[in-house]
Structure formats: C-alpha cells, structure tokens
Amino acid sequence: MASLTRRALLGGAVLLASSARLRAMAPVSLAEFIELSQRLLGRSKLDTEVAHLYLTALLADADSAVTLAYLVQSNGNPTAEQAALSRTIIEWWYTGVYEVDGKPRLATHSGALMWNAMRMPAPGTCAAPFGAWSQPPQDRV
Amino acid sequence: MPWSADVVIVGSGVAGSLVACRLARAGVKVVVLEAGPRVQRTAALAQYRRALIKVPESPYPDMPHAPHPVSDNPDRYFLQNGPDTFASAYLRQVGGTTWHWLGTTLRFVPDDFRLRSKFGIAVDWPISYGDLEPWYGEAERELGVAGDPEAELQAPRSQPYAMPMIPLSYSDQRTIAALHGTPYRVVATPQARNSQRYDNRPACCGSASCIPICPVQAKYDATSHVSQAERAGAQVVADAVVTRVDVAADGRISGLVVTRPDRTEDRATARVFVIAAHGIETPKLLLQSRTERLPSGVANSSDHVGRNLMDHPSQLNWALAGEPLGMFRGPMSTAGIEHTRAGDWRRDHASFRIQVDNRGWAWPAGAPESTARALSRRGLRGADLDRAIADHSSRQITLTPMVEQLPSPANRIVPDFDQRDAIGVPRPRITYRIDGYSKRALEHGRRIAREVFAAMRATETHEAPGYVASGHVMGTYRMGTDPKQSVVNPDQRAHDHPNLFLLGSGVFPTGAASNPTLTIAALALRAVEEIRKSV
Ligand SMILES: Cc1cc2nc3c(=O)[nH]c(=O)nc-3n(C[C@H](O)[C@H](O)[C@H](O)COP(=O)(O)OP(=O)(O)OC[C@H]3O[C@@H](n4cnc5c(N)ncnc54)[C@H](O)[C@@H]3O)c2cc1C
Ligand code: SF4
Numbered sequence: 001m002a003s004l005t006r007r008a009l010l011g012g013a014v015l016l017a018s019s020a021r022l023r024a025m026a027p028v029s030l031a032e033f034i035e036l037s038q039r040l041l042g043r044s045k046l047d048t049e050v051a052h053l054y055l056t057a058l059l060a061d062a063d064s065a066v067t068l069a070y071l072v073q074s075n076g077n078p079t080a081e082q083a084a085l086s087r088t089i090i091e092w093w094y095t096g097v098y099e100v101d102g103k104p105r106l107a108t109h110s111g112a113l114m115w116n117a118m119r120m121p122a123p124g125t126c127a128a129p130f131g132a133w134s135q136p137p138q139d140r141v
Numbered sequence: 142m143p144w145s146a147d148v149v150i151v152g153s154g155v156a157g158s159l160v161a162c163r164l165a166r167a168g169v170k171v172v173v174l175e176a177g178p179r180v181q182r183t184a185a186l187a188q189y190r191r192a193l194i195k196v197p198e199s200p201y202p203d204m205p206h207a208p209h210p211v212s213d214n215p216d217r218y219f220l221q222n223g224p225d226t227f228a229s230a231y232l233r234q235v236g237g238t239t240w241h242w243l244g245t246t247l248r249f250v251p252d253d254f255r256l257r258s259k260f261g262i263a264v265d266w267p268i269s270y271g272d273l274e275p276w277y278g279e280a281e282r283e284l285g286v287a288g289d290p291e292a293e294l295q296a297p298r299s300q301p302y303a304m305p306m307i308p309l310s311y312s313d314q315r316t317i318a319a320l321h322g323t324p325y326r327v328v329a330t331p332q333a334r335n336s337q338r339y340d341n342r343p344a345c346c347g348s349a350s351c352i353p354i355c356p357v358q359a360k361y362d363a364t365s366h367v368s369q370a371e372r373a374g375a376q377v378v379a380d381a382v383v384t385r386v387d388v389a390a391d392g393r394i395s396g397l398v399v400t401r402p403d404r405t406e407d408r409a410t411a412r413v414f415v416i417a418a419h420g421i422e423t424p425k426l427l428l429q430s431r432t433e434r435l436p437s438g439v440a441n442s443s444d445h446v447g448r449n450l451m452d453h454p455s456q457l458n459w460a461l462a463g464e465p466l467g468m469f470r471g472p473m474s475t476a477g478i479e480h481t482r483a484g485d486w487r488r489d490h491a492s493f494r495i496q497v498d499n500r501g502w503a504w505p506a507g508a509p510e511s512t513a514r515a516l517s518r519r520g521l522r523g524a525d526l527d528r529a530i531a532d533h534s535s536r537q538i539t540l541t542p543m544v545e546q547l548p549s550p551a552n553r554i555v556p557d558f559d560q561r562d563a564i565g566v567p568r569p570r571i572t573y574r575i576d577g578y579s580k581r582a583l584e585h586g587r588r589i590a591r592e593v594f595a596a597m598r599a600t601e602t603h604e605a606p607g608y609v610a611s612g613h614v615m616g617t618y619r620m621g622t623d624p625k626q627s628v629v630n631p632d633q634r635a636h637d638h639p640n641l642f643l644l645g646s647g648v649f650p651t652g653a654a655s656n657p658t659l660t661i662a663a664l665a666l667r668a669v670e671e672i673r674k675s676v
Contacts, residue, residue: 040522041522041523042522042523042524083520087517087518087520090517090522090526091513091514091517091518094513094514094517094526094530095510095513095514095517096510097193097510104193105193106191106192106193109189109190109191110190112510112513113513114509114510114512114513114530114534115509116527117513117526117527117528117530117531118469118509118530118531118534118535119531120349120469120470121348122190123348123349123350123469124186124189124190124348124349124350124354124356125348125356126346126347126348126356126357127346127347127348127349127470127471128346128347128470129347130336130344130345130346130347131308132347132470132471133308133310133311133347133467133470133471133472133475133499134308134309134310134311134314134471135311135467136311136467137311137465137466137467137470137535
C-alpha cells in the first residue's frame with residue numbers, strides 16, 4: 001500500500017513537471033499541428049476537425065505533449081522519441097483511428113487516408129459504375 | 142392494445158414478411174408482431190460510419206427489450222455451456238437478420254435432402270429437392286436473385302434466374318485462371334443482389350459494405366417484403382415482444398402474450414399463428430411457454446424443440462497473391478468453390494463450400510486498417526506508404542470453407558430461467574459441440590486453400606487454427622413425418638397444435654453446406670397455401 005502511494009505520488013510529480021515544461025514552451029497550436037502533419041504525410045489537404053481530435057489526444061498525454069512540442073520545433077534529425085511519435089501521427093491519419101488513454105477511438109471512417117492510397121471511397125459509399133470490380137485494378141505509377 | 146387477426150405472425154424477417162405479404166394479398170387479415178424497432182437506413186449508415194469496430198451488428202440498435210447477440214462477444218447475450226462456443230448472431234428489428242446478410246442464395250443440392258438413405262448418416266428430409274424446386278424458383282423471383290445459368294452448381298433448375306449474373310470480380314477471374322488444370326473450379330455465386338433495377342431497387346453500386354449494410358438496398362433485405370406486406374394491408378407492429386404462447390385444452394393455440402418495452406403486457410389472438418423468430422428465439426419462446434399441462438413447453442411432445450442446433454462452422458485462410466487483384470472493390474463475395482458440396486465421400490466427412498472473398502483480409506485480419514497500421518509502423522511515408530498499402534491490400538486473398546454440421550440432440554438451446562433480459566425474458570443458454578465429421582471437412586477445406594494459394598503464387602499464408610461462426614442458425618424445431626422425432630410436419634405445421642406453423646431454418650432436419658436463406662424463403666412460400674387453408 002505504502003509503495004503504491006509512493007509510486008502514485010512520483011507519477012504525479014512527473015506529470016506536474018512535464019506540464020510545467022509544456023506551458024513554458026507554449027502548447028502546440030492547431031495550425032502548427034496541421035503543418036507538421038502535412039510535412040509528415042506529404043499532403044496538403046487535411047481535415048481540420050480530424051486534426052483537432054488528434055492534437056487534443058496528443059496534448060492530453062503529458063509525455064506525447066512534450067515530444068510533440070519538440071517535434072514541431074525540430075528541424076530534421078529527429079530523436080528516437082520524435083520518430084516514434086511521427087509514425088504514430090502518420091498511422092492515425094491513415095487508419096482514422098487514434099488513441100485516448102490507450103483506448104482506440106474512431107476519428108473518421110471515410111477520411112482515413114488508406115482509402116485515398118487505395119484510390120477508392122471507404123465502404124458504404126457508392127464507388128464506381130456497376131461491374132467496375134470485374135476490371136483489372138488501376139495501374140499505379 | 143390487444144390485436145386480433147386471421148393470422149398473427151411472430152417475426153418480420155424474410156420468412157415472416159414473405160408469408161405476411163402473400164397472405165395479405167390473398168385477402169387474409171394479418172398482424173405481424175416484431176420484437177425490435179423500426180430502423181432507418183440513413184441512421185444505420187451513419188451509425189456504421191461512426192463505429193470503431195465494424196462488426197455486422199455495428200449499424201443497428203441493441204435494444205434492452207429485444208437484445209441480440211453480437212459477433213465480437215458471444216457471451217454478451219448467449220449463456221455458453223460449451224464445450225465449443227456458439228458465436229452465430231442475428232438481428233432483432235423490423236426486417237430481421239437480412240439487414241446484414243451477405244446475400245448468397247445457393248440452392249441446396251439434391252443429396253442434402255437424403256443423407257440417411259444415400260449415405261447412412263443423420264436423417265432424411267421429409268421432402269425432396271424435386272418437391273422444393275419450383276419454390277426455389279419462386280423464392281429467387283421474390284428476393285431477386287442474379288445468377289450465372291452456366292455455373293455448375295449441382296442443383297437442377299426449371300426456371301431462369303431473376304436477373305443476369307453479377308459480374309465476377311477481377312480477383313475471381315484471376316483465381317479461376319490460376320486453377321486451370323487443377324481439380325478445383327471457382328464459379329459465380331447466385332446472389333440476392335441487383336444486377337439491374339429490380340423490385341423498385343437499384344443495381345449494385347459497388348459500395349463494398351454488403352455486411353453490414355447496403356446503402357442503396359441493391360442487396361435484398363426483408364424490409365422490402367415488410368413494405369409490400371403493409372401495402373397489401375398487413376399490420377406490422379414494432380417493439381412487440383412475444384413472450385408466451387398459450388394453448389387451449391383442445392390443443393389449439395389460443396393466443397400470445399406480448400410484452401412492450403415498458404413491460405406492460407398485451408394479448409394477440411388469431412385463428413392461425415405463425416412463429417418465424419429464427420433458430421434461437423423461436424425454440425426459446427416455445428420452451429419458455431411451458432405450463433403445468435405442458436411441462437416441456439409448447440409443440441414439444443417430441444422433446445426436439447431447441448435441439449439439433451447447427452451452424453456452418455467456417456475456417457479462415459488468408460494469403461498474399463503473387464499479383465495485384467484489386468481487392469476491396471464491389472460486393473464482398475461474388476464466387477466460390479461449390480463442387481465440394483456433393484460427392485460419395487459424404488459418408489466420411491461433411492459437405493462444404495469455399496467462399497472466395499473480394500474484401501481482402503477484412504474478415505480474418507481487420508484489413509485494410511491493419512495493413513495501413515503495420516506499414517506505417519514500419520516507417521514508410523508519403524508516396525512509398527501509399528504504394529505499399531495499395532499493393533498489399535490489392536493482393537490479399539481470403540478463402541473460407543464453410544462446412545455442414547450433423548444434427549445432434551445434445552447441441553441445444555434452452556431458456557435460462559435464472560438469467561433474464563431487461564423485460565424479464567429468459568436468455569438463451571447454449572450447449573454446442575462440433576464433431577469429427579465437420580472437423581475432417583474443415584481440414585479438407587484447409588488443404589484445398591493451400592493448393593489454391595500455391596496456384597496463385599501466394600506468400601504470407603495464414604490458417605486460423607479454430608473455426609468461426611457463419612451466422613446460420615438451423616435445426617432447432619425440425620421437420621419430419623414422425624411426431625416423436627420432429628416438431629413440425631412437411632407443411633411446417635406443428636405436430637402438436639393444428640393452428641401453429643413454425644418457419645425458418647429451425648425446420649431444417651440437416652443443414653447442408655449452402656447458406657440457408659433461399660431455402661428458408663422457398664419453404665416459407667411453400668407453406669403459404671396450407672396456412673391460408675387453415676384460416
Ligand atoms: C453476418 C451474416 C451473414 C449472413 N449471410 C448470409 C448469406 O449470404 N446467405 C444466406 O443464405 N444467409 C446468410 N445469413 C443468414 C441469414 O441472415 C438468416 O438465415 C436469415 O436472415 C433468417 O431469416 P428469418 O426470417 O428466419 O429470421 P430473421 O431474419 O432473424 O427474423 C426473425 C425476426 O423475428 C423477430 N423476433 C425474434 N424474437 C421475437 C419475439 N419473441 N417476438 C417477436 N419477434 C421476434 C426478430 O426481431 C427478427 O426480426 C447471414 C447471417 C449473418 C449473421
Ligand atoms: S456492393 Fe452492392 S450490394 Fe453490396 S452493399 Fe454495396 S451496393 Fe449494396
């Protein structure tokens with residue numbers, strides 16, 4: 001019991017320290033997050049509402065908030081932590097699924113970039129003329 | 142409000158609504174009592190898009206007064222006795238389970254009706270393929286079945302399909318080409334999916350969401366017959382859970398008790414009663430209606446109500462083909478291997494079919510999300526990531542053998558009077574075991590899948606070790622001529638009660654390997670005249 005309390009206290013201290021650091025650096029703005037996402041994805045058009053969900057989730061976690069702030073400021077040569085966070089951000093945009101408190105949540109069904117990569121609408125939306133599925137897939141260059 | 146009619150039908154699925162429609166058109170006064178709510182397609186589509194996990198049930202409400210099983214948690218509604226898990230699901234809402242069916246409408250093959258006389262196993266049906274053949278044609282017109290008249294399906298036909306075939310997917314075509322020179326033949330699946338405007342519904346637009354929902358109703362679902370029945374004068378009452386069947390001293394059904402979501406009770410009376418609440422809820426209703434006079438329940442002098450529960454245990458095999466196949470386009474499946482349904486080896490192992498998927502690894506592995514996740518975690522970015530996702534998902538093949546299961550009285554569903562739902566109705570308790578006869582067929586299916594994968598120069602091959610459920614709930618109030626061994630007669634009239642008919646796959650004495658719904662519809666249509674004459 002005693003050690004549990006101690007660990008909880010320590011955890012709280014870490015959280016306090018990191019949010020203090022974050023405040024000192026000023027939080028990442030939505031515009032900054034979208035710009036970062038554009039850079040990571042090599043795409044210019046991104047959904048602002050979806051970006052907002054991802055950013056809020058990242059800022060809610062003390063560790064990722066700090067790493068995100070550093071990542072936004074960094075100019076190439078990412079640290080291991082920054083590289084991992086970059087992969088997470090890319091994964092969220094492609095799958096449309098993000099995490100809050102370690103639990104998956106859906107940000108967007110039709111806006112997940114994987115459908116864009118596959119050059120088709122997400123299931124549930126009429127896709128192409130009747131019978132298009134019997135044709136060879138479009139050639140990719 | 143009490144209801145009274147010539148015929149009261151319990152359940153508005155394909156079986157109930159087809160019969161309601163036919164009877165109403167013949168001038169019979171019909172009331173359909175449906176446990177679940179009415180569902181709007183646009184609302185269901187929106188709920189589907191919002192759902193994190195897209196299981197078949199995700200677009201639909203799960204109402205406390207009419208709970209339904211869910212595919213990703215077989216313990217939520219069912220109480221499992223084991224030894225195997227029964228995981229087949231169904232929906233309880235106006236229109237029933239065809240809301241999220243795939244739409245495969247194979248006929249059974251002639252031997253499916255005579256396993257005992259031909260192979261010395263299980264039981265024969267009391268009717269033959271020939272008896273049902275005209276009704277298959279009728280059912281195909283009612284549901285709107287598109288099929289390839291050239292496909293070899295071992296099921297002779299006297300009438301043409303209602304529509305020209307749904308074109309084979311590109312991946313089907315490549316699979317057929319790869320299998321040239323092997324013993325395996327992939328053929329077009331007959332399907333209740335519009336290849337042209339039919340029944341006032343549009344042609345398929347390739348939205349690739351047949352399970353769980355067709356956005357344009359190009360795929361048949363029973364809301365089509367619910368509307369037709371209502372137009373013909375039938376009254377369809379939603380949120381009306383039938384909780385008891387009452388029997389008079391003379392053995393006739395005297396009425397039904399209906400429980401509403403607020404737990405108030407009503408009564409429904411009629412000359413003839415039809416229960417079409419599917420393979421779990423129908424036997425549960427009959428068994429939970431037990432009284433001192435009928436201690437084993439209604440229609441159950443044979444003790445077969447709730448027994449002989451069958452599914453089509455299925456086994457997932459997936460691999461990465463040697464070439465792009467353009468997966469994730471069009472209807473979720475347009476072809477299968479069907480010749481494995483008929484043969485003399487049925488003495489030794491179960492009949493089976495192999496469904497060929499157009500939806501990549503969606504079923505076995507949650508693709509393409511899982512694909513995009515794995516590739517982005519590998520560190521790919523930008524155009525490289527796009528290309529990798531497109532290429533990988535395009536090559537994903539899934540083959541699913543679905544096997545017959547023999548009737549066993551030990552496999553059964555009973556109401557658990559100690560575990561009840563929100564309106565106090567006993568929940569289903571299920572005892573279920575898959576035997577060696579089916580397991581040997583699963584093994585054969587696995588072997589064929591390996592050969593197909595090799596022919597397609599596939600890599601990354603996977604075989605799920607166990608089985609999955611296919612959503613086909615059969616056998617629990619079976620049909621026969623002997624009242625000691627069966628629940629209904631060949632007209633689907635209860636042996637014990639002259640004014641009670643039971644419809645649905647619960648009447649199947651054996652389950653074949655083909656998806657059940659066309660046979661449910663054919664049998665329901667065949668019963669209409671007897672029901673009408675009994676009014
Ligand atoms: C994911 C999935 C895919 C499938 N794909 C196929 C396929 O491709 N081909 C095929 O042939 N089959 C398929 N099936 C099976 C098919 O959906 C069923 O066989 C069919 O829908 C059964 O029709 P039914 O009318 O007998 O029952 P249902 O459609 O289930 O209708 C029964 C109705 O009774 C109502 N009811 C239940 N209890 C009560 C009560 N106490 N009081 C009042 N009403 C009640 C229910 O709410 C429901 O509306 C699939 C099933 C699943 C789960
Ligand atoms: S692929 Fe066709 S049948 Fe399937 S859901 Fe889409 S439109 Fe309906």
